[in-house]
Amino acid sequence: MPPPLNLCHPTPIFPPSTFHTSQINTLLTSATAISPTLLTTDLKHLTTSFKTRYFRSTAGRDAAVWIHRRLESIINDSSHPNASVSFYNHTWIQPSVITRIQGVSNTTIILSTHLDSLNLYLPLLLPAPGANDDASGVSALISIISTLLSPKLPLHFTNTLEFHFYSAEEAGFWGSSEVLGNYNKEYRDIHSVLQFDMIGKVNTFNNNKNGKEEPGEIGIVNDFLGKGFRRYIKLIVGEYTGLKAVDTYCGYACSDHASAIRFGYPGGLLTSGRLEDVKGGDYSHTGGDTVDKLDLEGTLQFVRFGVAWGVELGFAELGGTGRRGYLCDNGYPDGWMGGVRRFSAARAADPVGFGLWILVLVVLLGVARPWEEFPGLMRVGRRFRRGVRRGYTVLIRDAPD
């Protein structure tokens, strides 16, 4: 039998419609975890207790440890028998964090976000609260996990659910690349990876020009998204949230879901509204990305979405076997191996990146020789060289035989 084509681009099965509406609605109305207060508490802690969540800083490591502890306490309170949380250690100081709710099958649905933040100017020195990017995603995922593990309505899923908090997204998806690269090596059967990035700015009810209230928007990033995946996102948004789904484009690999696509897993990205509409007032990667600029009512809608996504897919018949039969590395979907941020300031602040910038500078100076424009400098240079030559002569002449 000839091998099936496009092994590295499998088409995932998404259910044709929703099947657990009453169960999900009960969960959504009864859950104490879906509250602006809880979301705000987590967001404030993430953005004010750590100066930065930069992946090479101790504060960044502390933030990951805090997230792990927070999830551990949620799991302990739930006494769910199949839930666990673990660190995924990398070669840099900040680990990724993974929560797992084991189902009957090992076929896994992943919801993800990134726990690191970045101040583009001086990552190791300047503060990076990263409220929208991406403490909003982290807090939403914590609320989703908390709701799904609600002791009032214990859920024992058919499929396995995982929640990934990736380290080092800002460096070019390093954390997700290691985690999902390893899943690929272990032949793990991943149904899909859906990333939440910058979901804190949805105005739930924007006033339009006529003063009429319009629902806020949830942006589906379309660059590398499969048709079935997109249809199912729209279905869940329509059924369980008060938001309107809109299509948007990022223009490059964009976020951690790109690592999923790289290793042959379907990857999707949700964000608040259309990226094309973000013009002024974008504080990402600066010290100005703070909680007060967010709209948490909108982020709550993402929590509702995530809960519904988890329950619907957690109980769905997805045709998975729990194990994939092949290895796969497509490379990053934009062909850049980590996106355009390969040459970013984040990369430049790495020891290796920094060395490269210095090398580039030395070569440029060697070619341009700007000091030749200054006669004074040239004189100093000549005197210096003469001095060296004289010293050398003395050395040779007076050298013992």
Ligand SMILES: [Zn+2]
């Ligand atoms: Zn981000």
